[in-house]
Amino acid sequence: MPQLSCKKLCLGYDGREIVHNLNFSVEKGDYLIIIGENGSGKTTLMKTILGLQPPVRGKVETDDKLKKNGIGYLPQQNMVQRDFPASVWEIVLSGCQNKKSFHPFYSKKDKELAEENIKKLGLTDMKKRCYRELSGGQQQRVLLARALCAASDILLLDEPVTGLDPKVTEELYSIIDELNKKYGITIIMISHDVNAAVKYSDKILYIGDETFFGTKQEYIESDISSAFKKEEKNG
Amino acid sequence: MAELISKLTLYMSYPFVWYAVIVGVLIALCSSLLGVTLVLKRFSFIGDGLSHVAFGAMAIAAVLNLSNNIFFVLAVTVICAILLLRTGRNTKIKGDASIAMISVGALAVGYLLMNIFSTSSNLSGDVCSTLFGSTSILTLTGVEVWVCAVLSILVVAVFIIFYNKIFAVTFDESFAEAVGTHTGFYNLLIAIIIAFIIVIAMNLVGSLLISALVIFPALSAMRVFKSFKSVTICSACIAVFCSLFGIIISIMFSAPVGATIVAVDIFMFFVFMVLGKFCGKA
Numbered sequence: 001m002p003q004l005s006c007k008k009l010c011l012g013y014d015g016r017e018i019v020h021n022l023n024f025s026v027e028k029g030d031y032l033i034i035i036g037e038n039g040s041g042k043t044t045l046m047k048t049i050l051g052l053q054p055p056v057r058g059k060v061e062t063d064d065k066l067k068k069n070g071i072g073y074l075p076q077q078n079m080v081q082r083d084f085p086a087s088v089w090e091i092v093l094s095g096c097q098n099k100k101s102f103h104p105f106y107s108k109k110d111k112e113l114a115e116e117n118i119k120k121l122g123l124t125d126m127k128k129r130c131y132r133e134l135s136g137g138q139q140q141r142v143l144l145a146r147a148l149c150a151a152s153d154i155l156l157l158d159e160p161v162t163g164l165d166p167k168v169t170e171e172l173y174s175i176i177d178e179l180n181k182k183y184g185i186t187i188i189m190i191s192h193d194v195n196a197a198v199k200y201s202d203k204i205l206y207i208g209d210e211t212f213f214g215t216k217q218e219y220i221e222s223d224i225s226s227a228f229k230k231e232e233k234n235g
Numbered sequence: 236m237a238e239l240i241s242k243l244t245l246y247m248s249y250p251f252v253w254y255a256v257i258v259g260v261l262i263a264l265c266s267s268l269l270g271v272t273l274v275l276k277r278f279s280f281i282g283d284g285l286s287h288v289a290f291g292a293m294a295i296a297a298v299l300n301l302s303n304n305i306f307f308v309l310a311v312t313v314i315c316a317i318l319l320l321r322t323g324r325n326t327k328i329k330g331d332a333s334i335a336m337i338s339v340g341a342l343a344v345g346y347l348l349m350n351i352f353s354t355s356s357n358l359s360g361d362v363c364s365t366l367f368g369s370t371s372i373l374t375l376t377g378v379e380v381w382v383c384a385v386l387s388i389l390v391v392a393v394f395i396i397f398y399n400k401i402f403a404v405t406f407d408e409s410f411a412e413a414v415g416t417h418t419g420f421y422n423l424l425i426a427i428i429i430a431f432i433i434v435i436a437m438n439l440v441g442s443l444l445i446s447a448l449v450i451f452p453a454l455s456a457m458r459v460f461k462s463f464k465s466v467t468i469c470s471a472c473i474a475v476f477c478s479l480f481g482i483i484i485s486i487m488f489s490a491p492v493g494a495t496i497v498a499v500d501i502f503m504f505f506v507f508m509v510l511g512k513f514c515g516k517a
């Protein structure tokens with residue numbers, strides 16, 4: 001049984017459908033990239049998978065083993081209130097909140113994990129700094145470190161490289177690739193970077209007037225890929 | 236001046252004055268803990284609405300001549316907290332309107348009830364003290380003192396146990412939900428703690444001034460400190476200092492205790508604002 005599968009899934013808000021009849025499935029260890037134009041419903045799909053938004057019709061089926069304890073999530077925009085007093089360390093550590101049972105305080109292991117992810121994303125110097133005083137790209141890295149703390153089975157990323165400089169973008173792709181290949185963590189990533197999608201992913205889901213789901217090879221050979229590329233160039 | 240000090244030492248020689256001071260400080264401490272959450276989570280309007288509900292409940296309790304009115308008020312306020320949270324979730328605009336309706340309605344009905352059924356000879360005095368707190372903290376009865384102390388310690392304990400979850404849910408609710416934290420439960424918990432705080436603090440500062448006790452220490456601390464932990468600790472310290480100072484002043488000058496504490500809080504806010512500007516430049 002696949003780790004996650006959607007059959008005839010319809011997405012939308014307040015009963016108004018945005019995406020119709022979506023069919024796809026993700027196996028453990030897959031690297032899926034979701035592409036599509038602005039407003040096509042990619043973020044909505046991710047929220048539905050996470051259970052933050054009820055589907056209009058259909059169901060997201062998950063493997064019994066995949067409970068919410070192993071999901072890491074990087075939201076598209078941080079909807080965090082602007083004035084919130086929180087240090088980088090506190091935010092990254094809060095990624096360790098998914099536990100099977102209730103623990104009032106973070107364990108030593110949680111702290112080590114947070115420390116490790118802070119180092120991975122080059123945030124060591126900013127550990128004590130206030131989140132709201134960081135640049136957009138730095139904030140993105142903090143939230144990514146938090147997502148990494150939470151992800152032991154599956155990592156959902158909504159446009160993770162937006163606002164990052166080329167060097168960090170490259171590093172980020174290789175971190176994600178390592179998580180996927182070395183630790184077997186399933187990756188579902190929304191991206192507008194089609195080249196990276198083709199380079200790193202196993203499977204591609206295109207959302208638009210027509211949806212496409214298949215392996216990278218199938219995507220490259222399909223009509224949608226050429227049509228979407230042309231549109232990107234014109235737009 | 237010497238006269239004032241001798242008055243203070245005279246008061247301090249009575250143990251019941253000490254109890255009152257301790258309770259006052261405990262109340263201020265537990266009110267300040269949820270300040271950041273309240274300010275930033277748009278829960279502050281719920282807090283405001285609930286304090287009016289507590290006033291209405293207090294009036295009903297007075298009319299019914301309930302002996303232990305604090306438990307009645309607590310029950311009503313907690314139920315309203317749950318209801319407000321529910322309606323607030325469903326639809327945003329209706330939620331706001333229903334809060335306004337409940338809070339203003341409770342205020343009006345409460346006053347009306349007190350006016351019609353009150354047997355007290357000093358009606359406006361009663362109303363005034365439910366709205367603005369007892370004129371002196373020393374008028375609290377023994378039972379009230381103990382109940383307040385126990386409830387405050389309970390609130391502090393619950394806050395410490397759930398500190399990390401409260402941070403997670405306040406900072407980014409959708410992330411917390413996505414990774415499997417039961418945000419609904421924690422929102423409910425926060426609302427119930429707020430209800431507790433309101434009922435406890437009502438004895439000290441009255442229902443209209445509660446928000447000040449909750450919000451000012453947090454806002455002051457946020458001027459200077461940048462992490463959630465330091466803001467929380469600092470606002471607790473500010474609250475303790477201000478309430479202690481306020482209570483002493485109110486005893487020395489026979490000033491109303493609630494208003495005095497809030498005045499000290501306001502003063503502290505300006506001090507921290509200046510400090511924040513200074514720190515920001517340095």
Ligand SMILES: Nc1ncnc2c1ncn2[C@@H]1O[C@H](COP(=O)(O)OP(=O)(O)OP(=O)(O)O)[C@@H](O)[C@H]1O
Pocket residue numbers: 013018036037038039040041042043044045076
């Ligand atoms: N909370 C909401 N309520 C109602 N409609 C919404 C809501 N959020 C998004 N929409 C609508 O749903 C559609 C899909 O939005 P979504 O955010 O999923 O797009 P997206 O594919 O992630 O786009 P982008 O590439 O810009 O991130 C849009 O037309 C948008 O207007």
Ligand SMILES: [Mg+2]
Pocket residue numbers: 042043044076158
């Ligand atoms: Mg999006």
